[in-house]
Amino acid sequence: MSENCVFCKIASGEIPCDRVYSDDYVLAFNDLTPKAPTHILVIPKRHVANLAEAEETDRELLGRLLLACGDVAARAGIDQTGYRVVTNSGADGGQSVGHLHFHILGGRPLAWPPG
Ligand code: AMP
16 A cells, blocks of 8 residues: 555545446446546556556556456446557656556547547
8 A cells, every 4th residue: 555545545445436346456446537438447456656667576467457457348338339448657648646547448439549
């Protein structure tokens, strides 16, 4: 747990969330300010800051997170219509919460490239 990390507090239950999936390693919940009809965040329960800070010891966890993204998208019913998985890393990436998270966006056609 990293002090003052909002997603660590969500993972521990200190801050509530609109949970859609949880297991021993991964938590998924609806984004507070959705950017698409489906906008779910998938996070590790253990604190990892972002992809830039991920290490070899996080290899298995990263695999779990991506597999969870696919499962969560299927549960949300957007696996056939399609969706996007995004992780923002660092300032230029637009990361605003310093705890690794994958955005699952879907439910409408998404523009490319992002801004
Ligand atoms: P990023 O800008 O990539 O770091 O994404 C952070 C995301 O977290 C944004 O889409 C926010 O809307 C979302 N967010 C921030 N706080 C909460 C919260 N307490 N519950 C759910 N989503 C949140």
